[in-house]
Amino acid sequence: MINVTDLTKTFGKNQVLKGISTAVEKGEVVAVIGPSGSGKSTFLRCMNMLETPTSGTITIDGIAITDPKTDIARVRQRIGMVFQHFHLFPHMTVIDNITFAPTQVKGMPIEEARAKAKELLARVGLSDKADSYPSRLSGGQKQRVAIARSLAMEPDIMLFDEPTSALDPEMVKEVLNVIRGLADSGMTMLIVTHEMKFAREAADTIYFLDDGKLVERTKPEQFFTKPQSERAARFLEQVL
Numbered sequence: 166m167i168n169v170t171d172l173t174k175t176f177g178k179n180q181v182l183k184g185i186s187t188a189v190e191k192g193e194v195v196a197v198i199g200p201s202g203s204g205k206s207t208f209l210r211c212m213n214m215l216e217t218p219t220s221g222t223i224t225i226d227g228i229a230i231t232d233p234k235t236d237i238a239r240v241r242q243r244i245g246m247v248f249q250h251f252h253l254f255p256h257m258t259v260i261d262n263i264t265f266a267p268t269q270v271k272g273m274p275i276e277e278a279r280a281k282a283k284e285l286l287a288r289v290g291l292s293d294k295a296d297s298y299p300s301r302l303s304g305g306q307k308q309r310v311a312i313a314r315s316l317a318m319e320p321d322i323m324l325f326d327e328p329t330s331a332l333d334p335e336m337v338k339e340v341l342n343v344i345r346g347l348a349d350s351g352m353t354m355l356i357v358t359h360e361m362k363f364a365r366e367a368a369d370t371i372y373f374l375d376d377g378k379l380v381e382r383t384k385p386e387q388f389f390t391k392p393q394s395e396r397a398a399r400f401l402e403q404v405l
């Protein structure tokens with residue numbers, strides 16, 4: 166589904182990604198972990214060209230998104246992204262947040278978009294919040310709306326950048342459970358997270374990034390019990 170070859174990204178003099186190559190299968194769930202500043206967000210943002218790679222190629226389902234001739238807006242419709250801060254439209258109700266892109270970008274009829282939004286709200290456990298404004302929701306509820314809003318575009322890939330880092334502890338689980346449900350449904354996902362227990366249980370593959378390099382790419386069981394690199398071992402000592 167995703168092929169990355171020799172990806173680099175430089176900001177000014179700072180080389181943030183130093184030649185990453187990998188492939189993600191359809192339905193694979195990847196947890197991206199690593200120290201702060203190691204390049205996790207930049208790596209994720211390159212996957213939908215929110216950052217333009219300095220060199221290297223990325224293909225999504227056979228389409229070279231790094232090719233300047235590619236219609237990136239179109240590819241982006243197939244890739245949902247959820248951030249640490251939820252970026253809901255504050256002046257719109259929950260259901261209008263969810264129907265906005267399908268109706269405006271895809272031209273979906275409003276009745277169809279609303280029916281689909283209601284299904285998605287049920288899926289994230291928020292059927293009773295359709296007509297609420299974001300300001301009336303808890304952080305965990307806002308994040309679940311943000312996930313529903315992404316799903317409304319029927320993406321093939323979901324990218325999550327620390328989706329629970331801005332949440333109070335008691336709300337982390339409700340969001341992780343939604344993401345876990347998506348994983349079980351076969352969605353292809355890359356999830357930057359500091360939730361090690363979640364990464365271990367929900368991911369098919371762990372990517373450990375350090376200093377702009379993909380230092381390890383292994384099964385969770387192996388990563389958490391027998392990390393191959395000294396750097397990963399040190400990282401795990403600090404976080405577990």
Ligand code: ADP
Pocket residue numbers: 176179181199200201202203204205206207208
């Ligand atoms: P992580 O998500 O692992 O914490 P980031 O990808 O956010 O790491 O950042 C990696 C490095 O790139 C950091 O040194 C950060 O300061 C730098 N960086 C990220 N985005 C930008 C940007 N837009 N301009 C300049 N430097 C950036």
Ligand code: MG
Pocket residue numbers: 205206207
């Ligand atoms: Mg980050």
